[in-house]
Amino acid sequence: MSVRSLLLTVGGPAALLASIAVAVTIGPADISTGDVWASVAAHLGLGESALAPLRDGIVWDLRMPRTLLAAVCGAGLAVCGAVMQSLLRNPLADPFVLGVSSGASTGAVAVVVLGVGGGAVSLSAGAFLGALLSFALVLLLSHTLGAGTDRVVLSGVAAMQLFSALTSFIVLTSADAETTRGVLFWLLGSLTGADWGQVLLCTAVLAVVLVVCLGYARTLDAFSFGDEAAAGLGVRVARTRLVLLCATALLTAALVSCAGAIGFVGLVLPHATRALTGSGHARLLPVTALTGAVFLVWVDTLARTVLDPQEVPVGVVTSLIGVPAFVAVLYRGRRRT
């Protein structure tokens, strides 16, 4: 038990650091591993970079933020998925179950295609606002329907359908081929546009939400036997649900606005991680943040190299890996009933 704990607490962060260190050396520009690390070290204030400014920029302004954003997105999506699955007592819940990603798409499309905001609002900001709007709608709807767990899920499904329809409608009626292609790429999830601003924003939101969720770790454990049992253990169910739904929706909105709707990380990684840690959230949440981060760093590396020079949207790769895993989850569930 303690050996496993040690492996997880030391091995997890080590694996993440190693993954980032290796992933950042991989890319279409031919820069040697040593030069890449020297460049990164130079920017961290250690030693001198041997690279010309242009190639140095490739490492520090393109690869580095992209790799880090992949790590933050993977961590955030996995944590949100784990929390949603426990809170809604639904093994198939993921960060997008409340329609946040669909709302983000509509927001992004409204900005890019319809020109909402007159150019003052960026795609990311539009997506963020759309995500929050959709989440507010879900909260309102589920509250009017009685706020039970299944009501929340059903409200999310309704919002998801509504915003997907709106997005398709806007794209099909108003966008030209070029814009459609761009939007589609973003919708599928992509880390192409990663910059340091996004990395800092998402890291900050992730840190806050992770601290909040860890504070609620025992409370999440209490939901194992349902809302009623949680209430019997002294949990204020409605308040807890509201706080955690808002926290995870905020994080999801931030991630989606930067990287689009990267599917399946939030669905599959928490399940895989539970096999390692058991279901106690005090261990599950930090470890799934690490596994999610490592996973997405490698998937994104794959996405940008496998069809080099063309890029595959990272969401496509996660789904190609995710769907078989999803089936496995369903299969496990079938065995138990």
Next chain:
Amino acid sequence: MSSLHADGVVRRLGDKVVVDGVTLTLRPGETVGLLGPNGSGKSTLLRLLAGVLAPTSGVVTLDGRPLAEVGRRATARRVATVEQHADTQTELTVRDVVALGRIPYRRAWTPATTADEQAVTEALARTGLADRSGQSWHTLSGGERQRTQIARALAQQPRELLLDEPTNHLDIQHQLDLLELIAGLPVTTVIALHDLNLAAMYCDRLLVLRDGRAVTQGTPAEVLTPALIEQVYGVRAQVTHDPGHPLIRPLIRFLRPGARDGSPLERRATSDAPTTP
């Protein structure tokens, strides 16, 4: 001196009154049985006593303070509940489940204390589950699951234990095992039961509900009379008083009016006959 006390509690659900002005005082250490037909308000009364449901009017107090004032967490350290049927999709060991009982004591961002571990170990020992602590919840039988839930409740170190038909899904041997266990616990217990004989055997006092109202309360010998059983359940029964507690024998044959003196065979004949006003 009363610990947990319900004073004229009413709970409405829409325009239906589920619990209608019930008053119950618990004396330390006693086992109180809640009796009544399905839908008579037993579960709702238990939820009101546990504080997970707020009364529409009336008040539930713990040591004289209303539960709303005591707070959810503090209440959960005093009053533990075992539901009729508990299940989870999460992969948990017996010890994991019992450790859930420590949640009302746990602080955020801090690991379990030795007091937590000790309470869990004691609860496992008390319920005879010590050698099962590593076993998966999903591999347990119905009786073992209820036993685990009782251990979880004990890990809350309650003074009041509320049980909602805990023996419902169990065979007779496991029903008796479980009730023996419960009767031997050093806590004040309120237990909803369907089986009148089990109630007579294991309860010090009974409260009988019908349509949300308290029909009567008292010792099993005072309460379990043929007249009351017919009034509340619509069933005729013979009650004999063995040394110790009453023994109830329902007389199924007399269930239907008009067939009271008939044999079961005749009763069937009667019910098959076309009814004429």
